[in-house]
Amino acid sequence: MSIEQREARQPWILLSPALAAIVMLLIVPLVFIVVYSFWLKSAAGADTPGFFLDNWQEALTDPFYRDILLNTLKIAAITTLVCALLGYPAAFFIARSQGNKVGLLVLLMLPFWISYIIRTMSWINILGVSGALNSAMIWLGIINEPIQMLYNETTVILGLVHFLLPFMVLNIFVSLDGIDTNLEDAASSLGATRWQGFLQVTLPLSLPGLAAGGLLCFVLSAGTYITPVILGGPRDAMFANLVYEAIIRQLNWPLGSALSLLLLAVLGVLVIIYNRYLGMAQLAKGLG
Amino acid sequence: MGWRLIRFYTILVYLFMFLPIAVVVLLSFNANQFGSFPMTGLSTRWFEALWNNEAIMRAFRTSIVLGLMTAAISTVLGVLASLALVRYQIPGRNMITTLLIAPILVPEVVLAVALLLFLNFLDIGKSFTLLLAGHVIFTLPFVILVVQARLISIRRDVEEAALSLGASPMQTFLKITLPQLMPAVAAGGLFAFTISFDDITGTLFWKPGGVETVPTQIFSMLRNSISPEINALGTVIIVLTVGLPLIGAALARRLATKSGG
Structure with missing residues (x-):
């Protein structure tokens, strides 16, 4: 074998373990559940292989699944919006502050390192019947009896925002930090007010970061399983809870496969639209 | 405003x-x-209660072993893949990169179902092996992103100088590239460990009955009510997860200044 041939083979040797892992443990399994979603659950014993449309019919037409899917998308959309509204000014402050930018950013990213389940359950300490807020209000004489503030859709969104806000801030920051501040100066020297300069120069240039943060927030909240279980009530199930229910509790794997793929398809459309207009590079910037 | x-x-x-x-x-x-x-x-009674709670201590040991193994495997796979992506001209690089970070883009619950059903089909049921495979897939993209970002900033000419002075590619990698890459390797490994240690959604699908990791243990304790023990466990985790990366970052900085000298 010539040296050139060996050179050409080297990167593939380096890549093969990682590629093999992704293909064998993600791509093939995904293809496998596509096939599995057309099988039929048997009352006893192994599921029946074949090409049955029953699971897909159930997943797509049962109003129960449809309502929860729509509700999941609604919760994800509100979460993303709230993250953007909270995150943008904070990211702007960090990017434009004269002080220690990196320090401020790292501080805000710290909760990201702290266990997701701990952060989620921490809201029970705040909003629970014997939590900080109720205790404070009773102590101040505002209320006599503790009120139940937990276990509804609002607290689910609250928990999700608390979990996802660092992703949003980081992505917007990366975008804002890359903007040449001379552009804003140029706008103001040409007579724009600071507000106009922001609206017409800074905001449009930071949209890629906002979009990347938004995509991450939306996809991660739409796929969430834990938050609605801990902070939601019995009627606040999200789509991932249905999947868990079908796979782990009912052991209806063909139906669970169809439901998983439905969720993947809905979110996949978003990722594809995003990729079409902004590309994956922006996302990698905010993650790395 | x-x-x-x-x-x-x-x-x-x-x-x-x-x-x-x-x-x-x-x-x-x-x-x-x-x-x-x-x-x-x-x-400090809740911390004592924690220390004496056999179930929690067992969960801790499971999480640490799983996290270390995940970090080791993901880091090795991630470093090799990053080297190939940054140091070689390969056709279809963008597609390969997208493929390698795909696990981030697939909702975790879907990834969990697919892996569970496929490995079950291959007669690998819910087990530690399944758990490890899942965690590796889930953490690999993060390691690749971190290592790749660092590798781009390492200058190629030092490596070329070593090669032209007669070092073999392996020697060059071990003596030139790897020392400069160490902070990224450490950061990637730490990242993988933390993500694995923190993971719950996938873990709930993959873990065999009776095996609990720290997050799933907390989750099952929360079913009853929030006990002060959980808050104590939370404090321990907060100290560990915030403290470890900070120590890691400090170490990385010292290593960098030493070798950069």
């Missing part, structure tokens, strides 16, 4: 992020037997 207003708003955002965490730490030292407000005094 005035700058002061933005600053005030930002402070509120920081408070929103940190107050619930601070309350967890505060309540974990609460002497009150229900672990709720009002605080009746300071005590």
Whole structure:
């Protein structure tokens, strides 16, 4: 074998373990559940292989699944919006502050390192019947009896925002930090007010970061399983809870496969639209 | 919008992020037997209870072993793949990169179902092996992103100098590239460990009955009610997860200044 041939083979040797892992443990399994979603659950014993449309019919037409899917998308959309509204000014402050930018950013990213389940359950300490807020209000004489503030859709969104806000801030920051501040100066020297300069120069240039943060927030909240279980009530199930229910509790794997793929398809459309207009590079910037 | 207003708003955002965490730490030292407000005094009894809770300690050991193995495998796979992506001209690089970070883009619950059903089909049921495979897939993209970013900033000419002075590619990698890459390898490994240690959604699908990791243990304890023990466990995890990366970053900086000297 010539040296050139060996050179050409080297990167593939380096890549093969990682590629093999992704293909064998993600791509093939995904293809496998596509096939599995057309099988039929048997009352006893192994599921029946074949090409049955029953699971897909159930997943797509049962109003129960449809309502929860729509509700999941609604919760994800509100979460993303709230993250953007909270995150943008904070990211702007960090990017434009004269002080220690990196320090401020790292501080805000710290909760990201702290266990997701701990952060989620921490809201029970705040909003629970014997939590900080109720205790404070009773102590101040505002209320006599503790009120139940937990276990509804609002607290689910609250928990999700608390979990996802660092992703949003980081992505917007990366975008804002890359903007040449001379552009804003140029706008103001040409007579724009600071507000106009922001609206017409800074905001449009930071949209890629906002979009990347938004995509991450939306996809991660739409796929969430834990938050609605801990902070939601019995009627606040999200789509991932249905999947868990079908796979782990009912052991209806063909139906669970169809439901998983439905969720993947809905979110996949978003990722594809995003990729079409902004590309994956922006996302990698905010993650790395 | 005035700058002061933005600053005030930002402070509120920081408070929103940190107050619930601070309350967890505060309540974990609460002497009150229900672990709720009002605080009746300071005590470390919940930490002692934690130490004596066999189920929690077992979960801790499981999580640490799983995290270390995940970090080791993901880091090796990630470093090799990053080298290929950054140091060689390969056709279809963008597609390969997208493929390698695909696990981030697929909702975790879907990834969990696909892996569970496929490996079950191959007669690998819910087990530690399945758990490890899942965690590796889930953490690999993060390692690749971190290592790749670092590798791009390492200058190629030092490697070329070593090669032209007669070092073999392997020697060059071990003596030139790897030392410069160490901070990224450490960061990637730490990242993988933390993500694995923290993972719950996938773990709930993959774990065999009776095996608990720290997050799933907390999750099952939460089913009953929030106990002060959970707050104490939260405090331990907060100290570990915030402390470890900080120590790691400090170490990485020392290593970097030493070798950069």
